[in-house]
Ligand SMILES: CC(=O)SCCNC(=O)CCNC(=O)[C@H](O)C(C)(C)COP(=O)(O)OP(=O)(O)OC[C@H]1O[C@@H](n2cnc3c(N)ncnc32)[C@H](O)[C@@H]1OP(=O)(O)O
């Protein structure tokens with residue numbers, strides 16, 4: 001990736017709609033003169049606007065929750081969203097926006113400033129609350145006064161929870177998967193290590209690398225760190241054990257590079273995959289936004305903030321999640337009025353289970369959507 005100034009690294013099929021939501025002053029004080037929010041939709045909005053469901057993506061996710069006419073490729077929550085699914089697109093009008101600061105169509109650090117230069121290092125520190133404020137403006141433009149439900153997992157769960165706390169009158173139901181009331185010290189620590197991996201890449205250039213080589217090694221390292229936290233020791237042992245990759249032999253030579261274990265090859269692959277689809281600056285911005293997640297900040301703490309939530313809650317977690325521990329979801333459910341417990345996904349793979357096995361909790365979610 002060299003000498004190229006993309007406004008976005010968005011899917012190339014043109015399936016996205018993009019709206020101008022105006023200028024934005026960020027929570028921490030930065031300002032952009034104009035922000036665009038990209039989104040996809042499924043189903044039809046009822047004339048009274050009462051059937052809208054907002055679905056919010058995780059850290060490296062995009063707007064493509066499910067297949068649609070414009071883009072028939074399967075989406076990241078295909079098991080939950082679609083015709084006849086728990087979030088039935090024959091009934092609900094589903095809206096899925098790309099988060100501000102990312103690289104899937106909404107304004108992000110690779111977007112051009114009014115002079116045509118990428119924002120790069122000048123893109124403001126972004127919070128989950130910034131994301132929610134801008135999504136509310138998108139809702140205004142779509143004629144949606146109140147969402148029947150706002151749902152999301154991981155960073156999407158943080159955004160959903162912020163929606164319920166920031167706009168109680170605009171959210172009837174809230175679904176928070178694999179995310180607690182605030183990011184924990186350990187989650188912040190893992191995030192910092194990932195950010196440091198990118199910032200220490202010699203090509204990072206303070207974030208203004210768009211006309212030269214990109215800090216791909218740093219982004220790849222960040223993804224390796226993250227991906228380990230998204231999975232489990234149990235899965236890695238069962239899937240890879242100490243097997244060698246193909247005919248590579250870790251002990252075959254005293255010289256580097258040495259042959260790899262299978263799990264090393266797997267991580268190299270995960271790193272390459274993300275590098276091919278993500279902007280390192282966007283990775284930093286979204287990672288720091290999630291690390292900063294705290295629904296109780298400025299609201300007297302999590303308990304006080306969550307007491308004010310009026311939306312019907314649906315809290316879900318993965319039993320083997322070692323990053324967003326199920327205990328955090330239990331605590332969230334205790335604090336959210338009416339939650340009545342956690343819907344548990346049973347999976348050996350850890351955090352990513354909310355993406356790979358959401359169908360396990362489809363029925364209770366369908367029920368909750370009946371409110
Ligand atoms: C292109 C886009 O727009 S993606 C946008 C949407 N993305 C998101 O929402 C992000 C969330 N999604 C994810 O994080 C992931 O897709 C998940 C968690 C849902 C699933 O993870 P995956 O990486 O697809 O699954 P898994 O861990 O089984 O890995 C499979 C991959 O590892 C590769 N692999 C397996 N073993 C090895 C090995 N020993 N060496 C090298 N590669 C290996 C497989 O070939 C496969 O490659 P492929 O993805 O290129 O086909």
Ligand SMILES: N[C@@H](CCO)C(=O)O
Nearest residue numbers: 058059060061154155
């Ligand atoms: N694998 C997911 C996990 C983050 O919650 C992602 O890349 O977005």
